[in-house]
Amino acid sequence: MKSRHLPLMATILIFILAYVLCYMQFPAMLSTRVIGNLLTDNAFLGITAVGMTFVILSGGIDLSVGSVIAFTSIFVAVLLAGTGLHPLAVFALALAITTLFGAAMGAVIHYLEMPPFIVTLAGMFLARGMAFVLSIDSIPVVHPFYDTLQSLYWRMPGGGRLTLIGGLMLLVFILGVLAAHRTRFGANVYALGGGAATARLMGVALGRTTIGIYALSGFLAGLSGIVFSLYTTAGYSLSAVGVELDAIAAVVIGGTLLTGGSGFVAGTFIGVLIMGLIQTYIIFDGTLSSWWTKIVIGVLLFVFILLQKGILWLSHKRATTLEHAHGS
Amino acid sequence: MERTQEPLLSVVSLTKSFPGALALDGVDFSLRAGEVHALLGENGAGKSTLIKCLTGAYRRDSGEVMLDGRPVDPRDTFEAQALGIGTVYQEVNLLPNLTVAENLYLGRQPRRFGMVDTRRMNAEARTLLARYGLDLDVTRELSSYSVAVQQIIAIARAVDLSGKILILDEPTASLDTQEVRMVFNIVRTLRQRGLGIVFITHFLDQVFELSDRITVLRNGRRVGTRVTAEMERLELVTMMLGHELSQETGHTPQRQRGGTVAYRFRDFGRAGVIEPFNLEVRRGEVVGVAGLLGSGRTETAEVIFGVVPHDSGQAEMDGEPVDLSAPRKAIASGLGFCPEDRKTDGIIGDLSVRENIILALQARRGWSRPLSRQEQIEIADRFIKALDIRTTDREKPIKLLSGGNQQKAILARWLATSPKFLILDEPTRGIDVGAHAEIIRLIENLCEQGMSLLVISSELDELVAYAHRVIVLRDRRHVAELAGEEINTGNIVRAIAADHHREQTP
Numbered sequence: 001m002k003s004r005h006l007p008l009m010a011t012i013l014i015f016i017l018a019y020v021l022c023y024m025q026f027p028a029m030l031s032t033r034v035i036g037n038l039l040t041d042n043a044f045l046g047i048t049a050v051g052m053t054f055v056i057l058s059g060g061i062d063l064s065v066g067s068v069i070a071f072t073s074i075f076v077a078v079l080l081a082g083t084g085l086h087p088l089a090v091f092a093l094a095l096a097i098t099t100l101f102g103a104a105m106g107a108v109i110h111y112l113e114m115p116p117f118i119v120t121l122a123g124m125f126l127a128r129g130m131a132f133v134l135s136i137d138s139i140p141v142v143h144p145f146y147d148t149l150q151s152l153y154w155r156m157p158g159g160g161r162l163t164l165i166g167g168l169m170l171l172v173f174i175l176g177v178l179a180a181h182r183t184r185f186g187a188n189v190y191a192l193g194g195g196a197a198t199a200r201l202m203g204v205a206l207g208r209t210t211i212g213i214y215a216l217s218g219f220l221a222g223l224s225g226i227v228f229s230l231y232t233t234a235g236y237s238l239s240a241v242g243v244e245l246d247a248i249a250a251v252v253i254g255g256t257l258l259t260g261g262s263g264f265v266a267g268t269f270i271g272v273l274i275m276g277l278i279q280t281y282i283i284f285d286g287t288l289s290s291w292w293t294k295i296v297i298g299v300l301l302f303v304f305i306l307l308q309k310g311i312l313w314l315s316h317k318r319a320t321t322l323e324h325a326h327g328s
Numbered sequence: 329m330e331r332t333q334e335p336l337l338s339v340v341s342l343t344k345s346f347p348g349a350l351a352l353d354g355v356d357f358s359l360r361a362g363e364v365h366a367l368l369g370e371n372g373a374g375k376s377t378l379i380k381c382l383t384g385a386y387r388r389d390s391g392e393v394m395l396d397g398r399p400v401d402p403r404d405t406f407e408a409q410a411l412g413i414g415t416v417y418q419e420v421n422l423l424p425n426l427t428v429a430e431n432l433y434l435g436r437q438p439r440r441f442g443m444v445d446t447r448r449m450n451a452e453a454r455t456l457l458a459r460y461g462l463d464l465d466v467t468r469e470l471s472s473y474s475v476a477v478q479q480i481i482a483i484a485r486a487v488d489l490s491g492k493i494l495i496l497d498e499p500t501a502s503l504d505t506q507e508v509r510m511v512f513n514i515v516r517t518l519r520q521r522g523l524g525i526v527f528i529t530h531f532l533d534q535v536f537e538l539s540d541r542i543t544v545l546r547n548g549r550r551v552g553t554r555v556t557a558e559m560e561r562l563e564l565v566t567m568m569l570g571h572e573l574s575q576e577t578g579h580t581p582q583r584q585r586g587g588t589v590a591y592r593f594r595d596f597g598r599a600g601v602i603e604p605f606n607l608e609v610r611r612g613e614v615v616g617v618a619g620l621l622g623s624g625r626t627e628t629a630e631v632i633f634g635v636v637p638h639d640s641g642q643a644e645m646d647g648e649p650v651d652l653s654a655p656r657k658a659i660a661s662g663l664g665f666c667p668e669d670r671k672t673d674g675i676i677g678d679l680s681v682r683e684n685i686i687l688a689l690q691a692r693r694g695w696s697r698p699l700s701r702q703e704q705i706e707i708a709d710r711f712i713k714a715l716d717i718r719t720t721d722r723e724k725p726i727k728l729l730s731g732g733n734q735q736k737a738i739l740a741r742w743l744a745t746s747p748k749f750l751i752l753d754e755p756t757r758g759i760d761v762g763a764h765a766e767i768i769r770l771i772e773n774l775c776e777q778g779m780s781l782l783v784i785s786s787e788l789d790e791l792v793a794y795a796h797r798v799i800v801l802r803d804r805r806h807v808a809e810l811a812g813e814e815i816n817t818g819n820i821v822r823a824i825a826a827d828h829h830r831e832q833t834p
Binding site: 004178181182183184186187188190191193194195198199201202203204261262 | 405406409421422423424425426430431434435437439442443444446469
């Protein structure tokens, strides 16, 4: 087995183990109803986590996504309440804005050589602030088109519903996997994470790739905001606080190295499912405080960071034994 | 064939200057198809500037570059690549986290319906590497292979991308003998295929083994181009170091050898860095270290100072064993070290002259006992005056000073700790002639005061002028020691050039 697959294998193993444990206690956990809800409830997190995977693979970070989700949800709500625009037009407008927002952050990161942490932190405050400018109230969305979208689902065998937004998340993950592994853009993202200077020498257009990565993250955060708006049928400036951290956690639990260059979009999917599974268990149990989700995720993250360190240490050790002793 | 007559690449009167320095001064160079042309010279000779002008990393100021008889002027490495000029560097410039195939085809992956056709890419990668005698799993990450294999993959990529000229910039620096042979076989195959290959290395043995012609650069000028088969080792070293044996500079013998032995090193060394050596340094003695670049000069200093901890032998100070396994411990034992590259290892550009000077002394006292502002000012002023550091203000950021004055400030930093044993690595590199003389006078003063010095220098005249003994290094080994009357440039050059057999210490 290749060492880069190790974190992914560990994630899948943990997921299966966790599911088996849950199933033994609550056999209903395996029903398609639960699975359908798992997908629906985590759709907005999953979609933005795909974008986050690309960002982290390139060695960066995007702290703005939670605020962008809130901005999008309130933007959509305000426009639908205040104008006669069709929701699809509003969606297109929202996606255009968030994509440009991401691209602008990417441009600042690349051209001004600023650390992504700082730039996207600024982006986080900016997007949250813009959301408050639009409205400080929670605005409900009432539109017949929303009702139509919400009524769309595919009834799985066993009675579970794969809703539109759950299906959308699956689609985004499939497209994400293809983009990461089967396009030149994907290869460039991995190259950037492996070493920006070397990637440039090998002909990777750093500027275009960096802007593309953050634009993609912005686009997916916007899409996630639309999904969030469909999910809650409301827009609120204070919603989705800390979602960026959940997304980062899902990516890391999914086996992507925080240092960049190694990981899988599919791993992030498992990461999202693990986080959703913990929440579902807590709901099933009924006596546990929902804060247990955070505690378990915290422990899991810590375990994965240790695992990654261990793998890095092992591969480093292997590299030094391979290299015959030589001078500096 | 006609092509073997006409040079593949010809460089005429190439000139490139940087602010304050003329890096290349009217250099001529020609490369034929199907030859390996070694490019030699010490640090700062202009090798890398020449290469960077050819590969488009730098734009030349003037001069002509003709490729296949047509003038070319690549603006960046990609244009150079498109023209047919590919480069492989010492540090493998590939991505360790990508697979072998991805590394070979990054940016030009075969595609089908807009998606990367991984299967075809892997098949093509296998075919490509088979031509280099490599049969590997191209879907594994690059980092799972040895440096030598990575280097060959880098060569394969460069040749596949460019195809006319291959520039090898110290490709063998981190390989062992077996691996070097592997890379050389590949280079020979490429030569047969008609590529022009520029080969840069510090290992003279490799130059004689592989190259057809040799061009030597020194101080930005071409010293000469020779056919390797008609060249003697001694002649080559002489060309590189710039000394005619006829104009030997003699030793000035009036100074006495220092007193008692202050530091003694027995079988001191580190595997793969520098072979174990024995060295005694007396009080008030200047020991010179000579050798070509890459011969182990700097490594000797780094092992002694604990930058690279030694793994064999012991060190003694005044007969007592001392621990020199880390710079902190070395400083505590009275050692000081002025490294070669001021910019990266020495000065801290944004700090003031004062802060740079007190740095080592403060580090030695520990952060719990800070020097008061008044003490700092006193120390800084004393050394600014004593060493004649020319600055308008002790609070001026040191990066604004000239090279010579920066060097003096670093010297001051170590002198402030009153070391008993000071190691200077190329103390006069890159500073003007006036400052040059001052540094030398300073070295002489210091040893008169009873300090022991180890001075590494490529300027043989300098070593001859002040050293009481000269250690000569070759291939990371101490090969000779010259003392007293024996110290002259001729003897040093001969010791450096001597082939293989180990010389006896006279």
